Amino acid sequence: MPETNLTMVNRASFGSVFAETLRQNWKQVLYWGLGCGAMGFFTISLLPYSGFLEAYQKIIEMLPPEFYQAFLGEDTAFAATPEGYLSGEFFSWIVLMYALYAVIAGLNVTVNEEESGTLDILLSLPLPRWRVIVEKTAAFAIIITGMILLSFVGLWAGELLTDALVIDTGRIAESVLNMLPSALLVLGFTVFAASIFRARSTVTRLGGAIIVGSFFVELLGGMANQTSLARTLTVLSFYHYYDPAGVIQYGFNWENIGILLAATVVLLAGAVWRFQQRDLGV
Amino acid sequence: MAANPVIQTDNLTKVYKTGKEAVVALKDLNLSVQPGEIFGFLGPNGAGKTTTIRLLLDLIRPTRGRANIFGQDANLNSVALHQRIGFLPGELSLWKHLTGKQVVNYVASVRGDDGRMVKHANELAEQLDLDFSKKVRAYSSGNRRKLGLVVSMMHKPDLLILDEPTGGLDPLLQQTFNQMMRDARAAGRTVFLSSHVLGEVQAICDRVGILRNGELKAVERVDDLTHTNFQWITLRFRDAIAPEVVAQVPGVTEVTAENHSLKVRLSGDFDPLLRAVEGHYIVGVQTKEPTLEEIFLAFYGNNGAQKS
Numbered sequence: 001m002p003e004t005n006l007t008m009v010n011r012a013s014f015g016s017v018f019a020e021t022l023r024q025n026w027k028q029v030l031y032w033g034l035g036c037g038a039m040g041f042f043t044i045s046l047l048p049y050s051g052f053l054e055a056y057q058k059i060i061e062m063l064p065p066e067f068y069q070a071f072l073g074e075d076t077a078f079a080a081t082p083e084g085y086l087s088g089e090f091f092s093w094i095v096l097m098y099a100l101y102a103v104i105a106g107l108n109v110t111v112n113e114e115e116s117g118t119l120d121i122l123l124s125l126p127l128p129r130w131r132v133i134v135e136k137t138a139a140f141a142i143i144i145t146g147m148i149l150l151s152f153v154g155l156w157a158g159e160l161l162t163d164a165l166v167i168d169t170g171r172i173a174e175s176v177l178n179m180l181p182s183a184l185l186v187l188g189f190t191v192f193a194a195s196i197f198r199a200r201s202t203v204t205r206l207g208g209a210i211i212v213g214s215f216f217v218e219l220l221g222g223m224a225n226q227t228s229l230a231r232t233l234t235v236l237s238f239y240h241y242y243d244p245a246g247v248i249q250y251g252f253n254w255e256n257i258g259i260l261l262a263a264t265v266v267l268l269a270g271a272v273w274r275f276q277q278r279d280l281g282v
Numbered sequence: 283m284a285a286n287p288v289i290q291t292d293n294l295t296k297v298y299k300t301g302k303e304a305v306v307a308l309k310d311l312n313l314s315v316q317p318g319e320i321f322g323f324l325g326p327n328g329a330g331k332t333t334t335i336r337l338l339l340d341l342i343r344p345t346r347g348r349a350n351i352f353g354q355d356a357n358l359n360s361v362a363l364h365q366r367i368g369f370l371p372g373e374l375s376l377w378k379h380l381t382g383k384q385v386v387n388y389v390a391s392v393r394g395d396d397g398r399m400v401k402h403a404n405e406l407a408e409q410l411d412l413d414f415s416k417k418v419r420a421y422s423s424g425n426r427r428k429l430g431l432v433v434s435m436m437h438k439p440d441l442l443i444l445d446e447p448t449g450g451l452d453p454l455l456q457q458t459f460n461q462m463m464r465d466a467r468a469a470g471r472t473v474f475l476s477s478h479v480l481g482e483v484q485a486i487c488d489r490v491g492i493l494r495n496g497e498l499k500a501v502e503r504v505d506d507l508t509h510t511n512f513q514w515i516t517l518r519f520r521d522a523i524a525p526e527v528v529a530q531v532p533g534v535t536e537v538t539a540e541n542h543s544l545k546v547r548l549s550g551d552f553d554p555l556l557r558a559v560e561g562h563y564i565v566g567v568q569t570k571e572p573t574l575e576e577i578f579l580a581f582y583g584n585n586g587a588q589k590s
Binding site: 005006013016017019020024116117118120121122123124125126127128277278279280281 | 336339340341342343360361362364365366367369371373374375376377379380388389391392393394395398399402433436437438439440
């Protein structure tokens, strides 16, 4: 009999891939979170200047109504409120930055390792394939959450410096957290795409397409009339369920959050299933 | 009673489909590797060696047939089997931004190390003269290979699967590697290694399987292989002799004449050759076993057919 196999003696530890992914990527929380937080700080710090919001409203009114209606609703007066301003000038686009990171993170779950060949080493260890997807995705979900929370710190710091500002910090917090389901959906989509297509370039393009596509589908749908196909298609856009203007005015929309999270779970389940079935690295 | 094989494949086949084209990478492989042996899997690039290894490790799935390792299905029981397997890929890729130590720690943590694997990894690194403190991207290809070997052996696996293991190792380290493989065998482990370097296989393997175009052409003991097929006979004569004298002799496939000598490649019996040179004064006779390279070429003749 061979000398004792050391793996046989010990049980393969659960969470090791999760911990290593966090260890390797935690600095991204600082880079992206502080970057986006600084943008939030800058955006909110403009608010106290006298006449700023009035000037902002005039700019909004100069735009074609369909354009701002797509993101801010039909009430132009809302645009002149601090909440409306933050919604239009920060929350409406910063989510795209987190979605972009979600694509990068999604690439790091399997396809980057598959293309570089390190996945061969990883999966030659006593590690089921589903654990690679679940543990790495969980780690990146936490990293994205950390980034998003840091952007709240930026907004909150900016709010502290603006005594005259009457704005509900709780609503800002909700608006910040509202970005998470959208980012997770893009993460889930990218992981799913990587479970089908093995080429990093293809997955990157698909990840980019869902961000840009969702944005423009929502934009064009918002500009179209209620019964048009363009409006109907908005249900396919994650941006449709993001609704920053609605959340900062009325709080979380749990139905939208539920739809995004459910879609994320479905995509991840599909990714696990497909990844379990197929050949690797060919 | 024969021991249960460590690796057993039954009609293992892999067909890759690219669009409308189907490429048969491995066809009906029936192979058996016994416990405690070093088995060499020999073949040129594209023969199907890596495909076989990836099938054994469940990185890819067979089109038909099956592979059993330690009596368990390589696909259905892959996670449990990977506890007992150490793997070194041919095109080794490790996490470039990690140091050697971090790579070892990562792999050890996935394997559920209690400290002994890392300790053994350090011993192996010392044996291979490898510095763990550098980042993988700073390693030479030889050092990356050493790190790959450490990672594959740090848990003292029952089965080592090594794809072209000595590529990038200098001759001195190849000797160290050979010794490590012999030590592994002495410890009761089984080694399955692929190679296109015949000398490497000859140096350490007990048996060898020869693969070409996805088909297993032969499985032989390395000792037997060197005694099969043909031998080189050099006949030294007192006087000059024309090569045509022996060219038509049954079993003679090559004749070279040089300075009153004929060098003949002979398959089969000696007698017809001696009868053909009867009447010529023979000064001396020399016989030489073919090298493994020559046997290899005999299997992979230019026309692609296996020769006997």
